[in-house]
Amino acid sequence: MAIDKQALRKRALLLAEAGGKNVAAALVAEFHISRQAANRHLMQLVKDGDIVPSGLTKARIYQAAIKQEAGQLFPREGLAEDLVWRSIGAPVVKDLPENVRDIWHYGMTEMINNAIDHSGSPGIRVAIRRTALHTFGLVADDGEGIFLKIQRALGLADPRESILELAKGKLTTDPKNHTGEGIFFSSKMFDSFTIFSGNLRFLHDDGSRDFLMEHPADAPGTFVCMELANDSTRTPNDVFYQYAAPDELSFDKTVVPVRLAQYEGEKLVSRSQAKRLTARLEKFKTVILDFTGVESIGQGFADELFRVFAAAHPALDLVPMHMTTAVQDMTNRILAGRDMKQVLP
Numbered sequence: 001m002a003i004d005k006q007a008l009r010k011r012a013l014l015l016a017e018a019g020g021k022n023v024a025a026a027l028v029a030e031f032h033i034s035r036q037a038a039n040r041h042l043m044q045l046v047k048d049g050d051i052v053p054s055g056l057t058k059a060r061i062y063q064a065a066i067k068q069e070a071g072q073l074f075p076r077e078g079l080a081e082d083l084v085w086r087s088i089g090a091p092v093v094k095d096l097p098e099n100v101r102d103i104w105h106y107g108m109t110e111m112i113n114n115a116i117d118h119s120g121s122p123g124i125r126v127a128i129r130r131t132a133l134h135t136f137g138l139v140a141d142d143g144e145g146i147f148l149k150i151q152r153a154l155g156l157a158d159p160r161e162s163i164l165e166l167a168k169g170k171l172t173t174d175p176k177n178h179t180g181e182g183i184f185f186s187s188k189m190f191d192s193f194t195i196f197s198g199n200l201r202f203l204h205d206d207g208s209r210d211f212l213m214e215h216p217a218d219a220p221g222t223f224v225c226m227e228l229a230n231d232s233t234r235t236p237n238d239v240f241y242q243y244a245a246p247d248e249l250s251f252d253k254t255v256v257p258v259r260l261a262q263y264e265g266e267k268l269v270s271r272s273q274a275k276r277l278t279a280r281l282e283k284f285k286t287v288i289l290d291f292t293g294v295e296s297i298g299q300g301f302a303d304e305l306f307r308v309f310a311a312a313h314p315a316l317d318l319v320p321m322h323m324t325t326a327v328q329d330m331t332n333r334i335l336a337g338r339d340m341k342q343v344l345p
């Protein structure tokens with residue numbers, strides 16, 4: 001049986017990016033080839049400059065080779081994001097497909113502009129690195145930290161609430177100069193988009209749900225990390241149109257990960273949790289409530305969300321999805337007394 005050389009090459013490169021241990025053995029098992037054949041393919045990737053070997057033959061590790069990279073620490077005062085892009089980002093992705101270049105242009109300039117306008121940091125570090133399969137970008141500052149800044153600006157009780165607000169979209173601490181769309185759309189364009197600040201991390205992976213993660217480190221400032229496949233077929237307009245109302249270009253639709261309204265060990269039972277979830281949702285015409293990861297909800301939470309809030313905003317279309325049977329049952333109990341369609345399984 002003929003070997004799919006492109007599939008084998010891509011798998012070898014992915015294994016190298018994932019740590020590079022036992023790559024030959026994995027190729028033997030997955031593609032049903034001999035050890036000698038696997039080694040020949042790996043040596044060709046080494047020759048092509050796509051991977052770098054290290055260690056003895058039996059314990060050899062293959063790491064993804066850096067094809068291009070650039071980085072610089074810029075003073076924030078007087079900095080312009082387009083100049084940073086032209087000097088750091090554009091040269092690294094110049095021969096990639098146009099749609100990939102457009103995503104990097106949008107995402108990096110938006111994140112650099114956010115750091116310029118909001119961080120208060122003396123400097124901003126920008127870096128971009130490209131391998132055979134992916135490109136990785138970083139925008140970092142030593143300012144107050146994005147989650148603390150949002151908490152302070154919105155008067156939130158906990159910085160973890162800032163991540164829920166970011167996930168909703170249309171969030172800005174400077175409405176005169178910003179629309180609040182940059183982080184929202186950037187997070188949806190990249191294969192992986194992560195914000196580190198303080199001891200919190202917001203992670204969006206394409207095809208997965210948004211995550212709030214806590215870790216022991218409490219680093220100053222904000223780090224934004226982006227990753228995109230070099231052969232991605234996604235375009236910026238794919239993302240824009242996904243969140244625009246039909247026949248309109250305005251940002252009128254959002255997807256809210258309901259699980260971000262609960263902290264570790266909590267269940268969604270209270271009206272205050274529902275109010276936290278629904279804050280600012282009146283800015284949209286359609287809100288998709290993604291209940292992935294939520295096993296059950298309490299009566300007070302459901303009543304506040306599906307009766308009180310819905311009645312106060314009749315023009316807003318609330319669309320729940322990915323509900324468990326327990327969540328559906330509680331929701332239908334609340335809706336039973338109202339003249340509206342029940343949530344279907």
